[in-house]
Amino acid sequence: MSIPGLGQAAPAAAFSAPILEAPVAVHELQANSEWRFEVEIGEKIDVKILSGTAEIFGTELAVNHLYTFRGVKSSIYTWHGCRIEVTGTCEEYTAEETPMTQYVNTHFALEKLRDEAAQNGREGPRVLVVGPTNAGKTSLVKLLTAYSLRMGRQPMVINTDSREGLLSIPGSLTATPFASIIDVEQGWGSSPTSTSSPIPVKLPLCYYYGLPSPEDNTKLYKPIITRLALASTSRLTDDPAIKATGMIIDTPGVISQGKGGFDLISHIVSEFSVNTVLVIGSERLHSEMLRKFSTYRTSTGETITLVKLDKSGGCVDRDETFTHQTNEAAIKEYFFGNARTTLSPHTQTIGYDDLLIYKIREGIYLISAPIVDPSLHSIAHANSFLPGGVEETEQGLFEKVEPNPSMQHCILAVMYATVNDSQDAVRDASVMGFVYVAEVDETKRRLRVLQPMSTRITDRPLIWGSWPEAAVSLVG
C-alpha cells in the first residue's frame, strides 16, 4: 500500500493519451448580475476576468489573474459589469435577480455599529446567521467577512457547524480572526496547520465535536460552544481591531428547522452575547425568533436586532455524496496540501497499549434496570416507558476504546491535554492536530497513523468521532 505525498514516484504512463483541448467561453455580464456555476468533483475550470469588476461572495477578483475552481458550486457577481473567460466544462447560467443589495445594506449597517464601537471603546456587533439548510448562511458569512476586510476590519469568524470545516477538518468548531483576504479558489482558504507559510496566516482556535449534527449529542455540543465562546471572547478583548469589528457566527441549518433547535440557538446567543441575528430564507423562523427574543437582553443589557434576509436563488442543495467528497478533499488537503503547497506528512506505527483513545458517545443512553416478571419466571429488562423499571444513568461523554479495525481510515483528533486529564478537561481542550488511521494490525496490535508532522502523540488523548466519515481513498 503506498501513500501519496510520501515520496513514492507516480508510475510512468504506459501510453500517452491524446490531449483534448478544454472549451473556452467568454461571458459578458451586465451590471448587478451573477454568473452561477457548478464544477463536478474531480473536474476543474479556469476563470479569468478580462475587464470590469467582479467578486466571489464579496471578495474582489483581480483582472487577468487565472483562478482555478475544482468541485465547487459558486458564483461571480458584478456591480458594474465585466467580461469573463472560462476554460473547462461546468453547469452554468447568468441570473439578474439577486439579494445583493439587501446583503450590502446589512454590511453597511454593521459598519455603522463598528464605527460607534471603535469610538466608544466597545465591542463591535456580534452577528449570528441562522436559516434552514442550504439557505446561503455560509455564503453570507463569507460575504460579510470579505466586505469587512475590504474596509480594513478584522472580523472574528466563528463556525458552529461541524458538518463543514472552516480552515479546519469537518467535525471541528472554530473561531478564526481574519486579517487577510479570503482565498476564493479554496472556499475559505486553508490554514497552515502543518507547515510554515510565507503568506499572512489565519490560525483558527479549534475545538473538536466529531459528530455531524449538534442534536447528535447536545451534552457535548453545548459545553464545546461555551468553551469556544470563552476563547474567542478573550481573543477579541485582547485585540482592539478585532474587538471593534466583532464576530460573525455561522450556524448549522438543522438548528433552524429541528424541534430542539431553538434551545441550541438560545445557547449560542447567550454564550456569544449575540446582539444581531440575521435570519435568512425563512419567514417562519424570523417570526418565531421575533417572538422568542423580543424581551431578551444580552449579558450587557443590550436588546437583539433581528434582520430578515432573502435566500439567493443561486443556493444549491448538496447531496450526501457531494458532502462526502468535499470532506474527503478537505482531509486530503490537510495532510498532503493543495495544488500550490505540497506537504510532507509522516507515518508512525504505534502499539495499541501506547494510545489513549476516547470514542464520542452519540445521544444520551438510558440503562434499564432489570425487573422480575413472575409470569415468565425470568428476568426481563424494562423498556424506558415502564414505570418503576427505569433508572437513567449518565455515562461519560466518551468511551475509552482499544484500537480496532473499524477505526481504519478514520480521523482522530489529538487534544491539547494529558492522558491523566478528566474527560471534561479533554472535551474542553483545543485541538493540537489530526491523525489519519492508515492501517490497523490486529495480530501485532499495532496502528499505523498518518500525521502532518512527526510529533509524539502517545502522551495526548485522542478523540474518535463519527464525523468526518472514514476517508477511504486517502491511501492509494
Ligand SMILES: Nc1ncnc2c1ncn2[C@@H]1O[C@H](COP(=O)(O)OP(=O)(O)OP(=O)(O)O)[C@@H](O)[C@H]1O
Ligand atoms: N448566489 C449563489 N450562486 C451559486 N451558488 C451559490 C450561491 N449562494 C450559495 N451558493 C452555493 O449553494 C450552496 C449552499 O450555500 P451555503 O453553504 O452558503 O448554505 P448554508 O445555508 O450555509 O448551508 P448549510 O445549512 O448546509 O450550512 C453552497 O454550495 C454555495 O456555494
